[in-house]
Amino acid sequence: MGEHGRRWLFADQLGEHFLDSGDQPVLLVEARSALRRRRYHRQKAHLVLSALRHRAAELGERALFLRTATFAEALGRAGGPVTVCGPTSHAADAFVRSRPEVTVLPSRGFTSTAEEFSTWAGSRGGHRLLMEDFYRDARRRLDVLMDGDDPAGGRWNLDAENREPPPPGGLDVPGPWTAEEDEIDERVRHDLDRWERDGEVSFVGRDGPRTFPATAAEARDALRSFVGERLPAFGPHQDAMLADDPFMAHSMLSPAVNLGLLDPMTCVRAAEAAYRAGHAPLASVEGYVRQLIGWRDYIWHLYWYFGEDYRDLNRLSARVAPPAWFEELDADAVEARCLSWALAQVRDTGFTHHIIRLMVLGNFALQRGYDPARLTEWFHRCFVDGYDWVMVPNVVGMSQHADGGMLATKPYAAGGAYINRMSDFCGSCRYRPSRRTGEDACPFTAGYWWFFARNQEWLAANPRTARGVYGMRRLDDLDEVCAQEAARGDAPP
C-alpha cells in the first residue's frame, strides 16, 4: 500500500487527477454529519452522494468505501495512514492537519499552484491583486491562447464584445447535456427520502431528475457537447438573461469541475483546440478561458490568501436576516418577475447562471442589506456547485462588497434599467423598470437608490461609484423613495 497508505478522496476530489497512479488504493467516506450540518438543496445532496457512490462503484475493490456518522469515525475504521490532497475549506483543512495518521499534500484541481499565486501576489509590491493581471500571468505561464509572447488575436481581453443584450428571438443553440439516471441514483433518492422521513436530515428546494454529471465519463461527454455545440455562442451574450432559456450558452460545467470530475485544464485545452481548429470564435473561447484560469483560480487563491476571518467581514454593516420567503425559495410569493424567476430556478434546479446570481439575487440582497454571512450560507446550501472556497469570496467579496473592495473595485448594484436592457423579464412584469415611486415602482430601481442613500458616504469615497452618489443627490423624490422602500420591509416584492 506504500508508506503513506491510501489516498483519501473527499467528495469534491473524485477525478483521476487526485490520484498518483492507476492502482493506488483509495479511501472514500460518506459521512452523515456532512449532510446534517446544513439544510442543503435536495438536488445538491443527490448529486454529491451520487458522484461519491459512482466513484466507489468504479473503483471496486481498490476503494475502501465507508459510510459513517463522522469523518473521524471513518479514519478510525480505516485503521492506518492515509494521504489527502489539500481539502477545499478552512474547516476541512484544519481537521486533516489535526490528524496524525493523515499526510496532507498540495491541493489539486486548479490551474495555478499556491506557490505560483504567492509569487504573483508578491510581485505586485503591495498593489491591488487584480484579476486581470493574475489572468494574464496565468495565460503566459500555462501557454493558453498565446501566439509566442503575444495573446492570440493581439488582445488579452475581449470582454467588450461579450456584453451584448439577449438577441431577439433567443439564442439558437442546442440545449445542454443532461444526465440519465441509473440504479445508483435510484438508491440515493430512496436513501434521501428515508432519511428525510426519519427526520435525520432536511432539505430546501424540489427534487428533480439529476441533470449534472456524476462520473468523469459523463463530465467528459458534457464537456464535448458544450465545446462542440454551445461554446461558439458563449461569448457575446454571456451577461444576458432570457426567461425561456435559463442556461443560454453557459457551460453548466461548474458542478462537475468543483466535484473534481473534470480537470479545469482539460476544459481549457478543449476550448483552445476548438478556436485553433476554427470551430469557435476567439471572443467566446477567450471569455470561457478567462472564467476558468482567471476567475475560478483567482477566487480559489483569494479564499486562502484572505484567511478565515474574511467570511465575517461586513464593511457596509448589512444586518438584515434574509426573510423566510427568500430562504425557502418561495418564488410564488414574489411578483417581481426577474426575482421570482430566479428563485424558481434555484428551487427547481439548484442552479442559475452567473449573471442571475450576481445581478438579480445578489443585487437584490445587497440593496436590501442582507447580512453577508447569512447570504453566503444561503448560496452555499442552495446551489449545486456551491462549496465554501467558492461561495465566501464570490458572495462576501464580489456580490456584497462586504470586504470594502478587497476583491471587486465596486459593488455590483444596478437598477431595473440594467435588468431591462440585459433580459426580457420586464415586459410582462407588474412593475415598470423606469419607475421609482408609486404602485408600479420597480423594487430594483427604487432599491438601487435606497442602497445609495444608506451607503452614500462609503460610495462617495469610491471613484467608481461617486457619480452615482452625485446622481442620487439630484433626485427630488429621494425621501419618498427611501420611505417607500423602508416600508416595504422584508415583504416579498
Ligand SMILES: Cc1cc2nc3c(=O)[nH]c(=O)nc-3n(C[C@H](O)[C@H](O)[C@H](O)COP(=O)(O)OP(=O)(O)OC[C@H]3O[C@@H](n4cnc5c(N)ncnc54)[C@H](O)[C@@H]3O)c2cc1C
Ligand atoms: C453570488 C455568486 C455566487 C456564486 N457561487 C458559485 C459557486 O458556488 N460555485 C461556483 O463554481 N461558482 C459560483 N459563482 C461563479 C459563477 O456564477 C458560476 O461558476 C457559474 O455561473 C457556473 O455556471 P457555468 O458552469 O455554466 O459557468 P460558465 O459561464 O460556463 O463559466 C465557465 C466556468 O468558469 C468558472 N467560473 C466563472 N466565474 C467564476 C467565479 N466567479 N468563481 C468561480 N468559478 C468561476 C466556473 O467553473 C464555470 O464553470 C458564483 C457567482 C456569484 C456572483
Ligand code: SF4
Ligand atoms: S420591472 Fe423591475 S422587478 Fe420587474 S422584471 Fe424588471 S427589473 Fe425585475
